[in-house]
Amino acid sequence: MSEIDELRATVETLMARVRALEDQVEIMQLVAQYGPAVDSGSGDAAAALWTEDGAFDAVPHLRMRGRDDIAAMVHGDGHQSLIRNGCGHVLTVPHIVVDGDRATGRSHALNIRWDADADRFWVARVSANTWRWVRTPQGWRIAERINANLDGAPEHRRQLAPPTSER
Template identity: 75%
Template sequence: MSETDELTQLRTTVETLTAQVRALQDQLDIMQLVAQYGPAVDSGSGEAAAGLWTDDGVFDAIPHLRMEGQDDIVGMVHGTGHQSLIHKGCGHVLTAPHIVVDGDEATGRSHALHLRWDADAGRFWVFQVSANTWRWVRTERGWRIAERVNANLDGSPGPRAMLAPEGT
């Protein structure tokens, strides 16, 4: 193999590895973003929770509440309903999402569990299990949530369909 061929092969290898590292970093950054949601809302940190979204991001908690923009998300976390939940003991646990990155946008799906404390029994119980679909965008601040749709897995076909692999 000539020196020119070796240099071409090296460049190709470096370009391939660079693309793979970027893809892995995108996946990791998005997973870290999702992982921050539960601790933010369970600690009552409305600004931290809202900061996970784009300025005009949407959080649709079907059928209870649709939040548009960071101010709505801050309002939900600081609102009496949510504050009552966290002061009685609860946890929002999100599973690692399946992520499909396409340039500066990504989509995904995952589960979320809402756990509540039962002081009389001295234990937590699963209050809600939901399907989530996500749309993320790369911004100047890194990856942010552009849209999250959360629907209870109550046996109805809509929430189940949210979890189906793309193209099925």
């Protein structure tokens, strides 16, 4: 292999590694935008994180299909009551596996609420999340998020298990 061929191969390898890192960072930034969007009541901003036909299942409470459903949840009375009374949605950094223009992942989410009477915050919900992301012309978007309470149900715990290839 000539020096030029070696250099080309090195550049191609580096380009692939940089793209993989960029994909990981963009997906992490996408997930990081969710909590601030819903906690500020910005339903359209939250919905824009999903694909047009994206799915969001808040097991067992609510199944949302498409951006309109997600925005309606944020603008709805239940969610608005939560944020008026003091609430924060905190998502952990997801584990991400990118495969071309698709990616999957898993993470935790916490719903932290303010208790004015006790002058403290408390964790109201800890959940397991599984994610599917897709690359779109506008960048990475959420195709599906399943958010299930870690209430002891084995199927919810399994959402956090590493994919078979990682075990």
